[in-house]
Amino acid sequence: MELMTFRKLAFVFSTALALGITGAANSETLRVGMECTYAPFNYKTADGELAGYDVDVANGVAKIIGADLEFVCQEWDGMIPALLANKFDLIIASMSITEKRMKKIDFSGPYRFSTGRILGRKSKEMNLFDGMGNPIPENFKGLRVGLERATTYSNWFEEILPGADVVLYDGSEPLYLDLQNGRVDLIMTNPMKAHLKFLSKENGAGFEFKGPTVDEEKYFGIGVGIGMRKGGDPLKTRLNNALKELINSGELETYARKIFPFKLHKDEWGQ
Amino acid sequence: MSFDLHLIVESLPVMMMGLGITIKLLIISGVLGLVLAIFLLLMRISGKWYLNFPAQMYIYVFRGTPILVQIFIVYYGLPQFEVVRDSVFWPILREPTGCAILALSLNTGAYVSEILRGGVLGVSKGLLEAGSALGMSAYHKFVYITAPIATRLALPAYSNDVISLLKSTALASTITIADMTGIARTIVADTYAPYEIFISLAIVYLIFTFGIQKLFGLIERYLGRYTIREQPHE
Numbered sequence: 001m002e003l004m005t006f007r008k009l010a011f012v013f014s015t016a017l018a019l020g021i022t023g024a025a026n027s028e029t030l031r032v033g034m035e036c037t038y039a040p041f042n043y044k045t046a047d048g049e050l051a052g053y054d055v056d057v058a059n060g061v062a063k064i065i066g067a068d069l070e071f072v073c074q075e076w077d078g079m080i081p082a083l084l085a086n087k088f089d090l091i092i093a094s095m096s097i098t099e100k101r102m103k104k105i106d107f108s109g110p111y112r113f114s115t116g117r118i119l120g121r122k123s124k125e126m127n128l129f130d131g132m133g134n135p136i137p138e139n140f141k142g143l144r145v146g147l148e149r150a151t152t153y154s155n156w157f158e159e160i161l162p163g164a165d166v167v168l169y170d171g172s173e174p175l176y177l178d179l180q181n182g183r184v185d186l187i188m189t190n191p192m193k194a195h196l197k198f199l200s201k202e203n204g205a206g207f208e209f210k211g212p213t214v215d216e217e218k219y220f221g222i223g224v225g226i227g228m229r230k231g232g233d234p235l236k237t238r239l240n241n242a243l244k245e246l247i248n249s250g251e252l253e254t255y256a257r258k259i260f261p262f263k264l265h266k267d268e269w270g271q
Numbered sequence: 272m273s274f275d276l277h278l279i280v281e282s283l284p285v286m287m288m289g290l291g292i293t294i295k296l297l298i299i300s301g302v303l304g305l306v307l308a309i310f311l312l313l314m315r316i317s318g319k320w321y322l323n324f325p326a327q328m329y330i331y332v333f334r335g336t337p338i339l340v341q342i343f344i345v346y347y348g349l350p351q352f353e354v355v356r357d358s359v360f361w362p363i364l365r366e367p368t369g370c371a372i373l374a375l376s377l378n379t380g381a382y383v384s385e386i387l388r389g390g391v392l393g394v395s396k397g398l399l400e401a402g403s404a405l406g407m408s409a410y411h412k413f414v415y416i417t418a419p420i421a422t423r424l425a426l427p428a429y430s431n432d433v434i435s436l437l438k439s440t441a442l443a444s445t446i447t448i449a450d451m452t453g454i455a456r457t458i459v460a461d462t463y464a465p466y467e468i469f470i471s472l473a474i475v476y477l478i479f480t481f482g483i484q485k486l487f488g489l490i491e492r493y494l495g496r497y498t499i500r501e502q503p504h505e
Contacts, residue, residue, distance in 0.1 A: 077460040084463060104463050146447075150460030167367075167447045168457060174347065181350035183365055 029068040031088035032058050036073035037171060040196055040259045041094045041112075053264065056255040057111055057246070058092040061226070064242035075170065077150045080104055083227060090239075091227030094190070096152045098221040106230050108239040110223025111252065112264045115215040116153045117191035119179065119199070122208045126186075129211040140164040146175045146184035153188040156219040179207065186210065192260060223269070244270045275464060279471045282458050286472060289451035293479075296368070296440040296450065300375035301433060307380030312387045326384070333381035338439050341378055346370040346446040371443040379436050386432060390425030391417055423494045430487035434480050441476075451475060 034042040034054055042054040050071055062069045072088045083091055083105060096114035097107040120126055127139050141163040147154040149168040157166055167184055169175050175187045176198050191213055198204035214220070226239055246252040247270030253263040314326035333341070349355045349364055363369035394417050402412040444453030455472040459465045 077456060078465070080463045081459065081465045149457055168449070168453070169447055170445060177347055177350075181365075182356065183350070183367075 028066070029070055030062065030090055031070045031072050032090045032092050033072045033074045033079060033082055033088040034058075034091070034093035035076055035079075035171075036071070037173065038076075038094060038193070040193065041190075042092075053112065053255050053259060054092045054094055056258070057226075057243075057252070058090075060246050060251055060255070061092075061239060061242040064245055065238045076148060077170065080227070083229060086229075089228065093227075094224050095227050096221040097223060097225040098152060098155075098219070100155070101227070104230075105227050106232065106236060107225035107227055108236060109243055110221075110225050110265070110269055111243050111246070112224040113215070113266075114152065114220045114223050115191055115213045116156065116188050116220060117194065117213045118186050118188045118210045119194055119207055120186045120210040121179075122206050124185070126210055128186075133212045135161055135211070137161050137163055143185045144183070146178055146187040148172055148175065148189070152220050156214065156216070157188065159219065176203070188214075192264070196259065223265070275467050278462060278464055278467050282455075282462075282468055283471055283475075285458060286451050286454050286468075286475065289449055289454040290475075292368070292443075292448060292450040293437075293440050296371055296375065296443055296448075297433075297437050300372050300379060300440075301436055303372070303376035304379035304383055304436070307376060308383035308387055311380060311384035312391065315384065315388055316391060330381045330385060333378050334385075338374070338378050339442050339445065342371060342374040342442055342446060345374045367443070367446045367448045370446060371440070371448055375436065375439055375443075378439070379432060382432050382435075383429065386425050386428045387421065389428065390421035390423075393424040394420045419494075423491075423498075426487065426491050426494065430483065430491075433487070434483055437479060437483065438476065 034050075036042055036044055036050060038052075038054075040052050042050065042052045045051050055071075058069055058071075070088075072082075074082050074087070074093075076093075079091055079093060079095065080101065082088065091105075094112065095101070095107075097110060101107070118128065126143075127136065129135055137160075140161045142165065144165045144167060145157060146167050146169055147157060149170060154166065154168065157164060164186075167178075169178075172189060172193070175184075175189060178184050179187050180203060191209065194204075194209075199207060199209075226243075228235060228239075243252075247265060247267065252265055256262065256264040311326045311329065314322040317323060345364070346367065349370075355361065355364060363373070398416050398420070399412055402416050407415070440450060441452040443450050444456055447453070449457070451472060455468050459468045462468070
């Protein structure tokens with residue numbers, strides 16, 4: 001009996017809070033999974049604070065839907081299994097919306113472009129792409145390419161350039177190390193990230209982009225979105241509305257301009 | 272969550288493609304580690320401080336740090352020095368397999384040398400005195416009395432170390448090597464089914480370990496064939 005009344009009370013309280021009458025106190029806490037090492041999109045500052053574009057988006061969305069956030073750091077290759085195992089509720093980790101991933105999880109609308117670009121040593125002349133910007137498979141033969149495991153880049157390489165000698169890494173930082181060390185001839189990663197964290201720094205001085213930006217929708221999806229477990233349609237609608245609000249209010253652009261001199265989304269995503 | 276048997280059947284053959292690399296890592300680092308261990312052992316029992324002390328330090332450092340850290344130091348740390356990248360060792364250190372074998376050999380060598388020392392210390396003094404009484408030199412005593420008995424004594428503990436080396440080879444997957452664990456991790460990242468894949472991977476390691484246990488059981492029986500016959504007399 002007592003338990004029943006307690007439960008009823010708790011239920012009344014939680015609904016009252018969830019409705020967010022005042023908007024000040026709120027009981028809904030969403031746990032957000034991200035790598036925490038993928039600068040400038042999600043990373044820890046020297047003070048141990050999480051920062052970056054993904055973190056800003058997460059906070060911006062949470063403010064609009066009125067939820068508290070709890071961040072969970074998770075290695076990339078276990079991101080989707082961890083979401084499915086209920087270790088967190090959302091993935092806001094620069095994850096591209098691809099058909100393959102949509103078989104397992106749901107995505108919000110896009111909030112950032114998803115592209116990839118190949119990097120190599122300046123001193124090495126490589127003729128990797130033709131005039132149309134398409135890769136020339138024969139010229140990739142025998143080249144050692146470093147990629148992060150389970151990324152859009154590795155899927156693209158496996159399908160388009162099976163002749164390349166692909167080496168899989170657990171994180172994005174070792175990629176740059178091994179490119180410098182000469183263990184791999186090429187790496188493929190996010191061009192914005194590569195420019196900011198590597199090419200513009202002293203370590204990256206001897207390196208350059210080889211070929212154009214790749215964004216084939218089949219592999220790179222329509223963009224980067226918020227991942228969630230299937231069946232959470234009310235949440236998905238709220239997230240989508242919040243993202244649109246961020247885009248239309250110009251807030252999303254300010255997140256991008258903290259890091260880059262341009263925005264990272266299309267305005268039409270706000271429609 | 273349901274258990275997808277079909278997925279296991281499908282991915283087991285793919286994982287077995289990494290078996291060759293796992294075996295290669297195990298055998299090469301096992302043999303190199305054993306050679307290193309014998310050198311360290313000889314230094315330890317030489318009775319000369321300038322040989323004993325460096326060996327002791329070496330064993331302390333390599334037993335006192337995690338094997339994963341050692342692998343990372345060899346793989347990511349060494350190439351930071353230009354000297355290393357220009358040296359004749361670079362073709363080996365450039366390859367992740369070379370780095371893994373180096374780190375695993377250095378590590379297992381430290382452990383095995385202590386196991387062997389335990390065997391040497393277990394040889395009873397009486398036998399060595401008998402050897403001296405027969406006029407055998409120190410060299411002859413070591414080769415004909417100490418070594419065979421110490422080997423037999425050290426074998427059970429050594430088989431333990433070989434099994435532990437087998438499991439350490441899984442760490443090679445952290446430096447891009449596609450051994451069984453590396454392949455399993457890639458499959459998991461593709462299928463999002465960690466449970467099925469890692470369970471099947473664990474079973475493969477168990478079968479492998481069983482084989483090593485059996486092999487050492489046979490060697491033990493062979494080396495101990497004289498002691499078995501003597502038992503009724505005691």
